[in-house]
Amino acid sequence: MNDENKQEIKDDVIEMLKTIFDPEIPVNIYELGLIYDIEVSDTFDIDIKMTLTAPGCPVAQTFPGEIEEKIATICTVNEVKVEIVWEPTWTKDMMGEAAKLQLGMF
Numbered sequence: 001m002n003d004e005n006k007q008e009i010k011d012d013v014i015e016m017l018k019t020i021f022d023p024e025i026p027v028n029i030y031e032l033g034l035i036y037d038i039e040v041s042d043t044f045d046i047d048i049k050m051t052l053t054a055p056g057c058p059v060a061q062t063f064p065g066e067i068e069e070k071i072a073t074i075c076t077v078n079e080v081k082v083e084i085v086w087e088p089t090w091t092k093d094m095m096g097e098a099a100k101l102q103l104g105m106f
Contacts, residue, residue, distance in 0.1 A: 006040040012074050013038055013046055020067060023059055027102055029067075033094025036085060046071055050091045052067040060084065 004028060017030040027051070037049040047065070052060055064082035071080045092105065099105075 003022055008045065009040045009046075009074070010038055012076070013040070013048075013071055016059055016071055017067070020070060022053065024057075024102070025053070027099045031096040031099035031102075033096065033099070034090065036087060036088075044076055046080045048080070048082045048084060049085050051085055053090055055086060058076070 010025070012034075014030060017035055018028045019028050021027065022029055022032055022034070025032065025100060032053070034052065035050050037047075039047040041047070048071070050064075050067075057063075061082075067082045068080040071077060087091060092100075095103075095105070
């Protein structure tokens with residue numbers, strides 16, 4: 001698979017991530033800046049590193065599995081792994097402009 005194919009799949013993953021919302025904030029997890037890294041392997045496996053807004057987030061145990069299931073519905077995707085990481089610590093500065101606008105933070 002060439003880099004162009006990988007980018008297309010990554011774009012599809014990002015679009016799917018934009019349909020998944022933080023249960024406590026009415027903004028999708030991508031615009032919130034919770035997604036730190038998305039890797040696409042040559043075998044169509046997806047590896048996502050993400051964080052949560054707080055370590056005590058009530059969905060910490062279930063959210064990765066829900067995200068994996070949604071990403072796995074993309075027809076070209078093989079396996080999906082979502083890993084929760086805590087470094088760097090999430091801050092409001094990581095949010096995209098759309099999220100800041102939606103939350104009235106400008």
